[in-house]
Amino acid sequence: PRRVRVHHLQAAKERGERLTMLTAYDAVTARLFDEAGIDMLLVGDSIGNTMHGYATTLPVTLDEIVVAARAVAGAARRAFVVADLPFGTYEAGPEQALASAVRVMKETGVSAVKIEGGQRSVPQIRALTAAGVPVVAHLGYTPQSENALGGPRVQGRGQAAEQISDDAVAVTEAGAVAVVLEMVPAPVAARITEVVRIPTIGIGAGAExxxxxLVWVDMAGMGDWSPRFAKRFGEVGQALTAAARAFADEVRGGAFPAAEHSFDA
Ligand code: KIV
Ligand code: NA
Structure with missing residues (x-):
């Protein structure tokens, strides 16, 4: 399969073809989602919540992202792989952002990095773009700022719609290759999608x-709870529990391993 590259994202928007993105944190899921034809894989800092059991994304380190991103980029043959820059690795300014992004690009093989924030992140987006590192922006509900935002809440209702639209234009002009819109009212996301030339990738941001x-564990139904904006496209958690239970039953009952799983002398 031909690798999805940065110009294909723009071309997809121009042709009106919907882009698909899932998070992935390891080689196992990266291979499965790549084979399913998912266009973009995000090594999100949601790895903190989903894989490491942290309450928030804030403790996630660049080391943790690098290890996961290397596994995902190594396993994906077609997908465009994006790695999140975690909290504390880019906010200080363009130099810090560049140091972090260069490390990710050198050590992992991903095609782009993602950073949160609109106007405040414009200098970082400019510096990375100038250095040849494609940047995906992230607006609306930005989990790294959850303490300031007061938890997961819709952003851009009423007067605040203008601010998000301005941010979308600002990150586009700074050179972002795509923008994630998280928990933004559908009509606001639709208008941004019309106004900016780069692709908008929504999560809780409507159909336009x-x-x-989606975070893959939500998409696949791994836990008993999923956020309202995340449809469960499978019940993989139940399937895994059932498989583990069947394994245990057969071991305890003596049915596994059978002769075909064993070696002759
Ligand atoms: O870390 C993540 O999973 C994300 C997506 C929700 C966009 O940033
Ligand atoms: Na993230």
């Missing part, structure tokens, strides 16, 4: 975005 992203 150029693409959609």
């Amino acid at each position: 975005c150029d693409g959609q992203v």
Whole structure:
């Protein structure tokens, strides 16, 4: 399969083809989602919540992202792989952002990095873009700022719609290759999608975005709870529990391993 590259994202928007993105944190899921034809894989800092059991994304380190991103980029043959820059690795300014992004690009093989924030992140987006590192922006509900935002809440209602639209224009002008819109009212996301030339990738941002992203454990139904914006497209958690239970039953009952799983002398 031909690798999805940065110009294909723009071309997809121009042709009106919806882009698909899922998170992935390891080689196992990266291979499965790549084979399913998912266009973009995000090594999100949601790895903190989903894989490491942290309460928030804030403790996630660049080391943790690098290890996961290397596994995902190594396993994906077609997908465009994006790695999150975690909290504390880019906010200080363009130099810090560049140091972090260069490390990710050198050590992992991903095609782009994602950073949160609009106007405040414009200098970082400019510096990375100038250095040849494609940047995906992230607006609306930005989990790294959850303490300031007061938890997961819709952003851009009423007067605040203008601010998000301005941010979307600002990150586009700074050179972002795509923008994630998280928990933004559908009409606001639709208008941004019309106004900016780069693809908008929505999560809880309605049907008019150029693409959609979900955290894979929500998409696959791994836990008993999923956020309202995340449809469960499978019940993989139940399937895994059932498989583990069947394994245990057969071991305890003596049915596994059978002769075909054993070796002759
Ligand atoms: O870390 C993540 O999973 C994300 C998506 C929700 C866009 O940033
Ligand atoms: Na993230």
